[in-house]
């Protein structure tokens with residue numbers, strides 16, 4: 001296993017190359033280091049290497065990391081299934097929630113954010129592939145869901161998120177990412193006033209394809225921190 005700076009440089013280079021192929025600028029792709037499988041020491045190493053955006057998928061695993069002072073402002077992204085009863089813990093520490101997929105969760109996030117006088121940035125998780133094991137609303141539910149969540153004043157709905165199925169060949173994930181991008185484009189047409197710009201898609205095995213298809217946020221765990229992927 002190579003050292004973190006090398007792994008980071010390699011991931012950044014792959015993002016850059018994918019951007020060049022599509023005439024995009026890599027400044028438009030945010031690298032989120034998923035730290036769910038590592039501890040605060042590893043977060044500190046990431047920070048020292050210049051990574052200031054981190055992702056966690058469970059409050060239980062996040063709580064000992066998000067409260068540490070790393071000497072830098074970390075932008076924390078909540079990327080996993082979020083139970084309503086955990087929202088009160090998550091909202092003070094996390095700037096972004098990528099996994100919005102129910103009205104009850106939206107309402108609770110809005111309420112807790114209002115109590116703290118903050119706005120929480122959210123992405124709507126869409127289950128593009130339709131796998132039963134995956135969270136997210138179905139593409140056909142997106143329009144009525146947007147109608148319901150856009151008016152919530154302490155939420156900033158910023159775009160869409162998806163998790164592609166695991167494929168041996170990441171190329172097979174391309175239609176999933178493309179579908180999410182097309183949904184975002186349609187959402188922008190339907191809601192020109194909303195700030196819908198973000199596409200959170202792509203993980204260690206498929207982020208290159210995701211960037212080629214327009215990802216503005218990639219969520220990368222194993223390739224950076226070098227631990228086995230846990231079962232979802």
Ligand SMILES: *Cc1c(COP(=O)(O)O)cnc(C)c1O
Pocket residue numbers: 034036057079080163202203204205219220221222223229
């Ligand atoms: C764990 C996780 C990731 C990162 O996965 P890797 O394969 O380790 O890169 C990305 N997104 C979500 C929602 C995750 O739970």
